[in-house]
Amino acid sequence: MLVLGIESSCDETAAAVVRDGREILSSVIASQIEMHKPWGGVVPELASREHLEKIDGIVAQAMTDAGVGFDAIDAVAVSQGPGLIGSLLVGVCYGKSLAYGLGKPLIGVNHIEGHVYSIVFENPPVQYPALALIVSGGHTNIFHIPAEGQYKVVSRTRDDAAGEAFDKVAKMLGLGYPGGPIIERLAKGGDPSKIRFSLAKISDGRPDLSFSGLKTAVAKYMREHDVSPQEPGEETRQEIMDLAASFQSTVIRSLVGTLEKLAVELSPRTLIVAGGVACNQALRAAAEHAGTRLGAPVYFPSKLLSTDNAAMIAAAGFAHLASGSRSGIDMTADVTMRLQNLENEDADLRRKKVRYRL
Numbered sequence: 001m002l003v004l005g006i007e008s009s010c011d012e013t014a015a016a017v018v019r020d021g022r023e024i025l026s027s028v029i030a031s032q033i034e035m036h037k038p039w040g041g042v043v044p045e046l047a048s049r050e051h052l053e054k055i056d057g058i059v060a061q062a063m064t065d066a067g068v069g070f071d072a073i074d075a076v077a078v079s080q081g082p083g084l085i086g087s088l089l090v091g092v093c094y095g096k097s098l099a100y101g102l103g104k105p106l107i108g109v110n111h112i113e114g115h116v117y118s119i120v121f122e123n124p125p126v127q128y129p130a131l132a133l134i135v136s137g138g139h140t141n142i143f144h145i146p147a148e149g150q151y152k153v154v155s156r157t158r159d160d161a162a163g164e165a166f167d168k169v170a171k172m173l174g175l176g177y178p179g180g181p182i183i184e185r186l187a188k189g190g191d192p193s194k195i196r197f198s199l200a201k202i203s204d205g206r207p208d209l210s211f212s213g214l215k216t217a218v219a220k221y222m223r224e225h226d227v228s229p230q231e232p233g234e235e236t237r238q239e240i241m242d243l244a245a246s247f248q249s250t251v252i253r254s255l256v257g258t259l260e261k262l263a264v265e266l267s268p269r270t271l272i273v274a275g276g277v278a279c280n281q282a283l284r285a286a287a288e289h290a291g292t293r294l295g296a297p298v299y300f301p302s303k304l305l306s307t308d309n310a311a312m313i314a315a316a317g318f319a320h321l322a323s324g325s326r327s328g329i330d331m332t333a334d335v336t337m338r339l340q341n342l343e344n345e346d347a348d349l350r351r352k353k354v355r356y357r358l
């Protein structure tokens with residue numbers, strides 16, 4: 001079975017052909033990072049216009065790279081949400097038209113579920129129950145997945161996504177966009193224990209995450225210690241590297257600490273860490289250590305599959321196709337689409353009187 005995946009939820013226009021949900025025949029990704037760089041973040045209007053310009057060529061390239069014609073495609077899977085409305089609409093309209101024209105099934109895929117499936121290509125099959133930390137520029141959630149296709153959000157960020165925090169702190173430090181890779185590079189030259197930022201405490205005791213306080217703490221530190229942002233062309237100062245390292249290690253402690261506490265509670269057989277921030281080697285190392293302590297393997301996607309791509313959308317689409325579900329032609333972009341089809345029995349967690357002190 002061949003699934004054509006299409007992704008345009010944020011600032012990557014991507015298409016991929018995937019066989020049986022596991023084998024990537026082609027994966028083409030056009031990143032808009034360079035276009036958005038001068039603005040220090042994604043500009044939605046520019047993003048959707050660029051998707052519109054690129055999508056036809058990207059899909060054609062994916063077909064050429066895969067060496068197959070449209071008649072060989074068994075289904076079209078497209079990112080339905082969450083994401084930017086203008087961006088999503090381009091992929092959704094394109095995917096719908098293509099599926100309709102070809103007379104093939106259409107599958108609207110939750111972009112976050114796509115990230116969950118990004119690990120299937122390079123890892124052994126997932127053993128359930130699984131626990132997945134999906135951490136990107138737009139989202140930060142931990143899902144309990146008792147069986148394939150069943151999702152319960154067991155932790156979410158109350159404010160900024162982790163990637164967003166990397167991007168905002170990098171901006172404050174004058175480091176450029178996107179912030180994640182720059183902070184990771186500079187952190188290597190810094191001392192992560194130089195500044196002890198405290199971890200967010202969620203007052204209702206739920207194992208949720210929060211990063212906006214940390215961002216404010218970095219700003220406060222800069223103010224109180226007279227740390228000015230880096231000027232263009234200036235060699236990076238040690239104090240900036242120390243700030244980068246201390247910030248990064250706090251984010252990682254928070255993410256991995258929460259993942260580990262939930263894992264102790266839920267005893268997953270597989271841990272999944274995916275999304276753009278999963279590119280971060282220090283996060284990977286910390287998650288690996290947690291996996292070792294917990295006795296559960298940790299599956300990551302390779303870097304190219306960590307950030308937005310269409311292969312993961314095709315893989316998630318294949319799972320839906322295999323279970324017989326597909327979308328109607330009236331399917332449309334859903335900006336706030338949630339990934340949760342199991343009741344979140346918070347009471348369950350509370351009854352056990354688990355204290356999550358972050």
Ligand code: KG4
Pocket residue numbers: 010135136137138139162163164166167178179180181184275276277278279280281306307308
């Ligand atoms: O998954 P993604 O490509 O897009 C969204 O769905 O949001 O993730 C992009 C995010 C950005 O915030 C970027 O700063 C972050 O992932 N990121 C990183 C690293 N590489 C990308 N964060 C930390 N360390 C990295 N090496």
Ligand code: ZN
Pocket residue numbers: 111115136275276307308
């Ligand atoms: Zn994403």
